[in-house]
Amino acid sequence: MFYLSLIEHKMLLPPRLLNLPLQDAIKEELQNIFLDKVISKLGLCISIYDIRKIDGGFISPGEGASTYTVEFRMIVFRPFVGEIISAKLKESTADGLHLSLGFFDDITIPAGLIQKPSRHVPDPENRYKVLWVWQFNGEEFFVDGIDEIKFKVISVTYPPTPIEQQGEPFAPMVITDYVSLKTAFMLSQRTGDFVSRFSLPPTLPPNTLTNKEAGHLL
Numbered sequence: 001m002f003y004l005s006l007i008e009h010k011m012l013l014p015p016r017l018l019n020l021p022l023q024d025a026i027k028e029e030l031q032n033i034f035l036d037k038v039i040s041k042l043g044l045c046i047s048i049y050d051i052r053k054i055d056g057g058f059i060s061p062g063e064g065a066s067t068y069t070v071e072f073r074m075i076v077f078r079p080f081v082g083e084i085i086s087a088k089l090k091e092s093t094a095d096g097l098h099l100s101l102g103f104f105d106d107i108t109i110p111a112g113l114i115q116k117p118s119r120h121v122p123d124p125e126n127r128y129k130v131l132w133v134w135q136f137n138g139e140e141f142f143v144d145g146i147d148e149i150k151f152k153v154i155s156v157t158y159p160p161t162p163i164e165q166q167g168e169p170f171a172p173m174v175i176t177d178y179v180s181l182k183t184a185f186m187l188s189q190r191t192g193d194f195v196s197r198f199s200l201p202p203t204l205p206p207n208t209l210t211n212k213e214a215g216h217l218l
Contacts, residue, residue, distance in 0.1 A: 001077060001078070001079050001080075001083060001085065002046065002075055002076070002077055002078075003043070003075070003078055004049055004074070004075060004076075005042060005073065005074055005076050006052070006071065006072075007071070007072055007073070008069065008070070008071045009030070009033075009069070009070050009072070010056075010067065010069050010070075011026075011029060011030070011033065011067070011068055011069075011070060012063065012065040012066070012067055013025060013026060013029060013066050013067075013068055014029065014065055015064065015065055017029060022054065023051055026054060026068060027048055027051060027072075030048050030051075030070065034048070034074060035047070035048075038158070038172040038173045040158040040172070041158060042076055042078065043076035043077050043078030043173065044077040044078070044103075044104060044173060045074055045075075045076055046074075046075040046076060046077055046103075047074065047075045048072060048073075048074055048075075049072070049073040049074055049075050050073050051070060051071070051072045052071045052072055052073065053070070053071040054069075054070055054071075055068065055069045055070075056068040056069050077103075077104060078156065079153045079156060079175055080153065080156075081153055081154065081155060081156065082152065082153060083153045084150060084151070084153075085101070085150070085151060085153065086148045086149065086150045086151075087099035087100055087101050087107055087148065087149055087151065088100055088101075088102075088145065088148060088149070089143060089144070089145035089149060090107075090145075091129075092120070092123075092129065092131060092132055093129045093130060094111070094120055094129065094130055095110065095111055096108060096109050096110040096111040096112075096113070096114060097143065097149070099149060099151065104173075104175075106171040106174045106175065107151075108174065108175070108176055110176065113154065113176075114132060114134075115134060117134075118132055118133060118134045118135065119132070119133055119135075120132050120133070121133055131143065131144060153175060153176075154176045155176045156173065156175050156176075157173070157174050157176070158172060158173055158174075159171065159172065159174065
């Protein structure tokens with residue numbers, strides 16, 4: 001789920017950070033650039049782990065800041081296909097379930113991948129558009145957002161960034177899953193509270209970024 005990736009990035013160091021030691025100033029600017037952003041094919045940037053190398057420091061004509069080439073390691077969130085993860089229900093619609101990990105919300109379970117027999121009914125409290133109901137041994141179990149849901153990752157995709165933003169916020173990284181509701185309801189017997197949700201920010205421009213090494217599992 002979480003990986004260490006070695007990244008090389010060419011960056012401008014703003015003059016407002018020049019009062020800090022060089023490594024601290026560069027780390028602060030890297031955090032401003034990367035944290036909570038998605039890098040296509042790499043994942044959601046969680047934290048700057050360490051800085052391996054700093055080169056440069058030149059001021060180009062017409063620039064008001066020095067330019068550095070930085071090699072650093074970053075913790076990224078990128079589930080692998082087949083991974084089992086637990087999440088909370090964010091929204092339930094006729095198209096399926098939308099789940100949240102707290103720091104990542106773009107997790108979808110299409111209606112066709114919800115364990116059968118199941119169906120959706122109108123939500124009497126109008127909290128969600130519908131409620132999904134799983135039938136097991138003559139009983140009905142509602143997916144109501146109270147309990148955690150354990151799901152299996154089917155795919156992780158990085159949709160292209162639209163030229164114009166329209167309608168709902170763009171999701172640069174989408175996780176599609178299969179859910180076994182039998183497993184989910186068994187899991188619900190031993191779960192507690194969950195952290196509040198955050199929205200996912202836009203993807204990063206790739207022109208100054210080089211992913212030198214990815215795939216070190218933490």
